[in-house]
Amino acid sequence: MKDKPVFAPELAIPNGITDISFYIDAFGAEELRRFSNDDGTVHVSELAINGAVFHLHEETPHTGLRSPQRNGPSVIIGLFVADVHAVFEQAVAAGAKITSPVQDYDYGYRQGTIEDTFGHRWQIQCAI
Template sequence: MSQEVSITHFAPELHIPKGTFQIDFYSKWGAVEHFCFRNEDGSIHVAELDFDGAIFHVHETMRGNALEPKSAMGVTTVIGLFVPDVQKVMDRAITAGAILVNPTTDHDYGYRQGMFQDPFGHFWQIQKKI
C-alpha cells in the first residue's frame, strides 16, 4: 500500500528477535498490515503496519549494536500513541495479549494515559489530552 504523507510524522521501527515468525498481536489489537517481507526461512524481516493511521514498522534485529527489549533486558523506548478513547485502545491491547503496565488514569498535568507492554517487550503509552 502506497501512501503519500503530507505532514511530518514519526514512524517508529520496533525491533523484534531474529527468527520471529508471527506478529499477530498487532492485528489482534487492531493494526493493519501494509506489507511484510520474510526471510528465506519464513521469519519476518520487516513489516509495516498502522494503528488508525499511525504508521510503525517491526524489523528483525540485525545490527550488532541494535537491541530489542528482551535481549536488552529492559525498556528500549516508549511509544506514545494519542487516541480519542484511551480505555478502548487499552482494553483491545490487553485482550490481544498485552501486559498491563499502568491502568488508564487521568493525571493532573492534563493527560489521560495508560501503558501496556506488547509481546515483544515494547512499551506503549496510550494517551489523550483532557
C-alpha cells in the same frame, strides 16, 4: 507527505518471529507490507495504525538494533486514541502486560501503559 516530516518508529523484534498479530489485535493495525526471510520469518513488516506508520524489524546486532527482550525498553511509544479504556483493554486481551493502569493526570491526559508481547512499552492516551 513529501513536504513535512513524518515520524515512523522502527521496533526491534527477536529473530525467528512469524506471528505479529498482536499489533492487529491490540491496536487495529493494518500490515501494509512484509519482507520475509527465506524461512518465512519476519525480516521487516510495515504497519499502520489509522495512517501512522511504524516498522517491525528483526534484530540486527551488527547495527545495534536489539529487541527489548534482550536489553529492556529504551522508549515508550505514545498512542493517542479517542477511547483509552477500550484500546487499553483490547491490548491486554491481545496479550499485553499492564505496566501502569489507566488514570487521569492533573496535566490533562488520561494515560495507561502496557508492554507488548515483544517487550515494547506503549502509553495509550488522550487529552481530557
